[in-house]
Amino acid sequence: MESSHAISITNEEENNNNITQMKKNKTNGSIVPTTSYLKDNNNKQKKSEHDIKKLIHSTKVGISLVLVSLLYILNPLFDQVGENAMWAIMTVVVIFEFNAGATLGKGFNRGIGTIVGGGLGCLAATLAQKIGGVGNSIFIGSSVYILGSCATYFRFVPRIKKRYDYGVVVFMLTFNLVVVSGARPGLKVWEIARERLLNILIGFIVAICVNLFVFPTWASDELHDSLVERFHHLANTIQGCIEECSKSVKEKENQPDTSFTVCKSVLNSKSKDESLANFAKWEPWHRKFGFSYPWEKYLKMGEVLRELAALVLALQCCIHASKKPTESLKQCETIGSKVVWTLREVGDSMKQMRKCEERDSIIAKLKTTREELSLVTSTSMIEEFENDERLAIASLVFLFMEVVEKVGELVIEVGELQDVAGFRTRVTPVSM
Structure with missing residues (x-):
């Protein structure tokens, strides 16, 4: 078998250092192979590259947080979204991961869980308000029990747990928040859900765009x-x-x-x-x-x-x-x-x-x-x-x-x- 080997040519000082190091590592007349030094250099290079990636990731998270914080800082944007801007910040903090695939997966799960949980929560809250009286509390308690138990059971299914576990958790959280808030009459449940969903969508878009288009991993x-x-x-x-x-x-x-x-x-x-x-x-x-x-x-x-x-x-x-x-x-x-x-x-x-x-x-x-x-x-x-x-x-x-x-x-x-x-x-x- 004919093989070729790539030999890295370093300057004279580095070569002298390698030779000195080889002499120091003599054991019973044997010299440690130079491939061990190449391996060590390779490991150091990989560690350095990983440190750079961690630094870039930290910078991207900071950029994303600054962008969504503008919803609070700039008055025209704050007048549009109000206090619900906190949901955009929470979304960036929660879904921004080191890898692009992890961010997309968590963002997709959070979006689907929020839409389904918010939609069902608004529907259940509206029905509860129409029932009124004691039936209002009974209906809300029953819906929370049934959907919470079913969602928890689905989390044990291996296929769902592997890819959609976070989405199921978000669904349970969103449904409970929306349906319980609808227990009090006079609250505009659909309007609150719409504003929160809009801010979550803004946070999702910011996190995905920064993660995918700025030095993606x-x-x-x-x-x-x-x-x-x-x-x-x-x-x-x-x-x-x-x-x-x-x-x-x-x-x-x-x-x-x-x-x-x-x-x-x-x-x-x-x-x-x-x-x-x-x-x-x-x-x-x-x-x-x-x-x-x-x-x-x-x-x-x-x-x-x-x-x-x-x-x-x-x-x-x-x-x-x-x-x-x-x-x-x-x-x-x-x-x-x-x-x-x-x-x-x-x-x-x-x-x-x-x-x-x-x-x-x-x-x-x-x-x-x-x-x-x-x-x-x-x-x-x-x-x-x-x-x-x-x-x-x-x-x-x-x-x-x-x-x-x-x-x-x-x-x-x-x-x-x-x-x-x-x-x-x-x-x-x-x-x-």
Whole structure:
């Protein structure tokens, strides 16, 4: 396989600093690879970019609050909306989120909940005023009980809770406020509801326009990029496990354990993936992503990546349990390098959003690789070792086989996403 590596050229002072730092990190005559410094620089760059995004988001919230506050500050606007301007400010504070999709989702839920709850509340209040007397209170109490109980029950429905839970809460709040205020005669319920709805609409428009048109942050981009990063992170972790196969027990003990942090972050990514996928479904068409994009495929790939991360953690434990390098472990190194190449290749294909037309050949090679691994544990190859060492080698080979199978599942999932999402054609030479 021919590969190219991009090397960042820094000034002479930075190069000298890197060399000095490498000398300081010598451990038993070994020097920490320069890729660790590149990784640290990459993490610092990402952290800096995230800090900038947080600063931009804070600025956008401030701008939105200033705009809706003009309803109070400017006399001509205040004469039109009056004290109800507070509802516009409340709307901006409540629905303005970091991602555009989250803001759109909360804004849509608040709008629908306000319209439905306000409409039904006005209707119930009008009927209660016509009934009058004791029947007025009985009707209002009954309507609050029935609709409140039904709405609360719907919040337990998984499909509704996932996307419309906030809208149901707003519906209950709006309905109760409107219908209870209508219990007193003489109040113009419809007029109050109309003015409040108008101010909520103003706050919604301000929040959406600022969030979408001033340096927007897309949940879809964040989900896509984080998934691509996991492919490369796990590939690097497996590469580190392969390098440990040829080390002695003493070298393994002195080697810092960095794979645990990487795999732990992958294992804890489920809730984040589900939230980002939910927000991405609300977002409009932008650049690479549009409506009805198959975000479920991303969730499925995230699940497979978490299973792979669990296997990698177990794999490293088996490698540490091995007392000395063996021919079996060396053969696992060769096979593991193919797995690493496959993960990086698939990750690059995802990053560029291009089809890998040779994925069938990759799957066939992975199948052959798994069959090769099954031959490693033959009796003739491991009978010379002690029982505990045989168990460690057998466990190691088994985990490598599971890793190969899980990578094959990832290739299939990525291939299905490429077909459904309409990725552009990309021909990739296969050489592992």
